[in-house]
Each structure stands twice: as structure tokens, then as C-alpha cells.
Amino acid sequence: MDSVEQLALGSTDTLSNGHKADLEAAKRLAKRLYNLDGFKKADVARHLGKNNEFSKMVAGEYLKFFVFTGMSLDQALRSELSACYTCAVAT
Numbered sequence: 001m002d003s004v005e006q007l008a009l010g011s012t013d014t015l016s017n018g019h020k021a022d023l024e025a026a027k028r029l030a031k032r033l034y035n036l037d038g039f040k041k042a043d044v045a046r047h048l049g050k051n052n053e054f055s056k057m058v059a060g061e062y063l064k065f066f067v068f069t070g071m072s073l074d075q076a077l078r079s080e081l082s083a084c085y086t087c088a089v090a091t
Contacts, residue, residue: 022054023057023061025054026054026057026058026060026061027061029047029058029061030058030059030060030061030062030064030065031061031065033047033048033058033062034062034065044062048062063080066079066080068080
């Protein structure tokens with residue numbers, strides 16, 4: 001199993017071996033984080049809060065799971081911030 005796949009399965013290691021971050025692995029991890037599939041809410045904040053290329057890709061994919069269609073800007077922001085606050089409180 002390569003380092004990208006290990007990271008996508010929940011490792012807290014960063015990609016430091018020169019491999020390019022893998023978009024498919026980021027999508028898989030984002031989906032698992034969103035659905036809390038094997039993760040706690042505190043894990044979501046920990047994964048999305050890292051400052052590396054892979055975590056940024058995961059965060060971008062994670063945000064795609066939120067649907068704001070039909071919401072006002074205020075409602076959308078409240079919905080997103082509520083989810084973020086819940087993750088931050090769990091840490």
C-alpha cells in the first residue's frame with residue numbers, strides 16, 4: 001500500500017516522500033470524514049486542519065458534500081459554521 005493510500009485510510013502522516021497528493025485518495029477520505037465512517041468528529045478537524053497539499057485537497061472535497069442550494073447566504077454560512085464549530089468543539 002503506498003503512502004497516499006495509507007494517509008487516506010486515516011494515518012496522520014503527511015506526504016513527505018515526494019509523491020504527489022492523490023485526488024482520488026482525497027475524495028475517498030473526504031467522503032469517509034463527512035459520513036464519519038470510522039472517524040469521530042474530532043478526527044475531521046484534525047485531518048482538515050493540517051497545512052499540507054493533501055489535506056487541502058481533502059478539505060476542498062469535503063466542502064463539496066455540503067449543499068447550499070435554495071439557501072440564503074446567511075443560512076448557508078450558519079449551516080457550514082455549525083458543522084465546523086461541532087468539529088472544533090469535539091477536539
